[in-house]
Amino acid sequence: MPQDIAETAYARSAPSGLSAYVTRQIERDNLNELISIAEAEHGLINEKETQAKRKQLMHAREQQLGG
Template identity: 45%
Template sequence: MRERPHPTPSAVHGTAGAQARPSAAITRQVERNSLDELIQAAEAEHGPVTQEEIDVLRDRLHRARPPEQP
């Protein structure tokens, strides 16, 4: 009977990494779905958000973000 070789660390971690990617993708999709629900509820209560409002808020977020380090 032939002995099986022990798995290499890269083989073991590769499998775990492959399993983590779908899990992370599912988590992101659930977060997006939740965000979509919040947006729909807010728009139902306050009306749709205009592109101008989006641009103003996006600009505020960019200015609040610390500068990137080289």
Template identity: 50%
Template sequence: MANGTKKFSVTIPEDLAETVQARIGRASFSAYVSEALARQVEQDNLRDLIASAEAEHGPVDRAEVDAKRAILRGEAESTGYSRPPAA
């Protein structure tokens, strides 16, 4: 991201603004919003990547995703590629 900043005027629900202010206290509201926007851009980019991959390779198999998650959580053993032990 660029090093400079740009000022914007945005309108957000009052209860949301109060919740954020209560959470961050004296910290920078702008910094909090900037971090939230950066996370949203990352999520949007991931959605774009997934859409591109699905367009090229077909839709993601939900059962395979769930199986891989179980492996990552240690709830199941992998039957595929495994890394060699670290030297």
């Protein structure tokens, strides 16, 4: 990994750590992929629908973590 990219990743990950930062980024990427798939199948999703799905995903994550 290029040094400047590594430094940026570590800076953005503080104080939660690089692992947590990467996990959150992958979750965001997955969400964006799901939105793209849904929009391709059903048309554009408005902000209200997007927020509802985010809440669903966050609730599911909390359930997995025992929250």
